[in-house]
Amino acid sequence: MEILYDIMNMLLPFEWAEHTFMKNAFLAILLVTPLFGLLSTMVVSNRMAFFSDSLGHGAFTGIAIGVLLGFASPLTSLMVFSVGFALFITYIKTKSTASTDTIIGVFSSTAIALGLMLMSRGGGFNKFSTYLIGDVLSITPEDLQTLLLVALFVLVGWGALFNRLLILSINPSFARSRGIPALWVDGIFASLLALLVSISIQWVGILIINALLVLPAAAARNVTNNVKQYHAVSVLVAMLSGVSGLIVAYYFNMAAGATIVAIAAAIFFVTMLLKPRFIR
Template identity: 75%
Template sequence: MDTIYSLMDAVLPFAWLGSNFMKNAFLAVLLVTPLFGLISTMVVSNRMAFFSDSLGHGAFTGIAIGVLLGSVSPLLSLVVFSVIFALFITYIKNKSTASTDTIIGVFSATAIALGLMIMSHGGGFNKFSSFLIGDILSITPDDLSALAVVFVLGLVAWGLLFNQLLVLSINSSFARSRGIPAFWIESAFASLLAVVVSISIQWVGILII
């Protein structure tokens, strides 16, 4: 990181980059902004804005489970829960005749209520408020490494999924007739979205991509 910091000082000689925590925040923005830009196009095309919002609200429960288990990192439990949460919604959406907004609304309300109930027990809510409110200036070099890994994985997944997602966003029936495994493609994209939201949530708060 020292090499990167020195390069930033040479290329960007601004006073506000004088502190390392500001450099970390700036690097995080450079990593997460293009990733959000890529993913958000398919979020909008596939009418998943409410879905990404529910992932952010479901983070309450993921963090609460980590707190409840004690030895598990809240961030790890958040990522795992978000992926399971996303896959479960995708599965129910494909099996149910109810509208997608109804299904997502039920899961979102249930998750946030359950998370609040668990986290408020024993006064544990304030302890992990940084995960829920977000503070981009709290990013550490380790956090940047994790974000860089997610950035690379996101680009790879995007390259593999884009064409199939584009066809699905236009007409799901046509996509299935062309041999595109709609459920698995949707599940893969939902998992990617869950990971991006959960890994970024402690820095930018409850977000909507």
């Protein structure tokens, strides 16, 4: 890590880059925001904003279970529960006759209620309240290693699924006629979303993590005309929001996760104003 820090000192001769915690946060932003940008495109295209929000609520229960089992770090239980939660919702919504938003709403509210019940047991909720708002400045070198592994796994999974996901998002009936197993593809994509949410939630926060899975692609959709542009701009918006939000939060002493989301929202509103030009 020292070699990497030295390189950053040469490339980033700024005050904020003098601090090790800012270097770690900056590296984490560079690793995780492209993933949010990529996965965001399918979240928006497949109208999964409500589903991605429920993953944050489910992750809260995963944290609570980890604490209840006595884990020093609840990350393992968080990831396992989040993936299981995502797969269960995906399966139920394809088999149930109830509307998708109703099913997701039921699971989402149940998960957050269970999480709050378990965490508040014995009055111990306060020490876990940081998960609600996140703290990107608390990232350690060990966290970066875990994040790198998850990022590589998500990118490989995304590359393997992309064509099938794209066809499913455009025409589900055509996808099924071509033999694409919709349930399996949806389940794997939901698992990738769950992994990204679970690894990022301690730094971004439960309350706002869904915004990072919606805003980049929503902004890109306003100003792009084809699939390549859509994905490239979504990744660019996510990375720009992440880096600028981190720096602004440092200088103005604000919560970094919330600042990142606020900048992403500002970019979205700017692209809304530009949208008529791109339509023409």
